[in-house]
Amino acid sequence: MNSVFGQTDTDILNNAKSFITNRKYNSAFKLLNEADPKNEKSDFVLLKEEIALNYFVQSIMHQMFGLKDLEPDEDINELRGQEGVSSMYSFPIDEILLELIKKYPENYKLYKGLAEYYYEVHLKYGDNWLKTNDELFDLIQKNYNLALSHNEFDYLTYYVLGYIALVKEDYKASIPYFLTSIKLNELYPTSYYNLSYAYLSLNDRDNALQNATKSLDLYSDQTYKGDAARMIATIYSEQGNESKMIEYYELSNEIDPNNYYTLRPLVSYYVKNGSDNLIQATTGFYELAPDNPTIYNDLYDIYYEYNKPDQLVEFFKSQLDKFKKDPQVYGNLNFYLGRITRDTDNMIASDYFIKAKESFSKVLDSNHQVFKIIEEALKDLK
Helix, strand or coil: CECCCCCEHHHHHHHHHHHHHCCEHHHHHHHHHHHCCCCCCHHHHHHHHHHHHHHCCEEECCCEEEECECCCCCCHHHHCCCCCCCEEEECCHHHHHHHHHHHCCCCHHHHHHHHHHHHHHHHHHCCCCCCCHHHHHHHHHHHHHHHHCCCCCCHHHHHHHHHHHHHCCCHHHHHHHHHHHHHHCCCCHHHHHHHHHHHHHCCCHHHHHHHHHHHHHHCCCHHHHHHHHHHHHHHHHHHCCHHHHHHHHHHHHHHCCCCHHHHHHHHHHHHHHCCCCHHHHHHHHHCCCCCCHHHHHHHHHHHHHCCCHHHHHHHHHHHCCCCCCCHHHHHHHHHHHHHHHCCCCHHHHHHHHHHHHHHHCCCCCCCCHHHHHHHHHHHHHC
């Protein structure tokens, strides 16, 4: 059929795909929109869905999308969320696909496209969308299974079905889906990663290790790669292989520095065994959030577990000058120094608690519970 541009639908689709290849996402969507303004052509709608979900600059509930033709030096991830840099389109994908399914109930690409849409909505909005996660999962499974029953699938079809089983903690059921996904695409690292997680949850550590290692090799994103190394460390920890465990925690920290879930076990290991890296690791861990009591409680628990509170006192004291002008952090340091030293020296502990109280009074409401804790501590120390 000829379009209003004097081109066939195939020509228009090919031109749109050429725009996509050249990162001209707005031009691609606009071309398809002008050729099919009422969203009546399935192939056009499915390609518009691909553009909107993968290349949006802005999204409003995944019902409206902002798109942009990128310049050579522009990165879509850096542009995301910026207002005024994209052209906005109303494109409620679920409504459009459901209408097309009514017209073409035997076009199973539409069911697959609908499942993919609901999955992307889950990833971006979770329970903060028009449907709950549980509703989304049911819709994803329903539509993917319809597509599968008519041979419309790819590796992501099986991956997402495995992912849903994993989220529902049906680890055994997830494994065949991930294995099939890997057969269809041996280079998708997240299938190996989640397969490893499933095996680990079933205490099959050998298969977990094999697949986590494969995901580490395949990932290029530093965050995901660091996460894979951390999973390998966890597996070795469960196997009782401490030297390999620490090797991979250190590798994870090298790949993706200053991650809470990497630094905490590193600090614990270094405190337990002694290491030249202890001060550096403790400092890195502390500086993740020196205003957050969780960090202090973690360090307190770790150093006390291995009966080394004196070392923690020295570390906290070393930070006092650095944070003297930050009342919240300075208050935290003095509070925890008081908490530790009250076991050995009442006068020193009292002094720390008084300084903590003075510092906190500059930033916290007078009825904050920390003041009650300090007053009770000071009474006990008299």
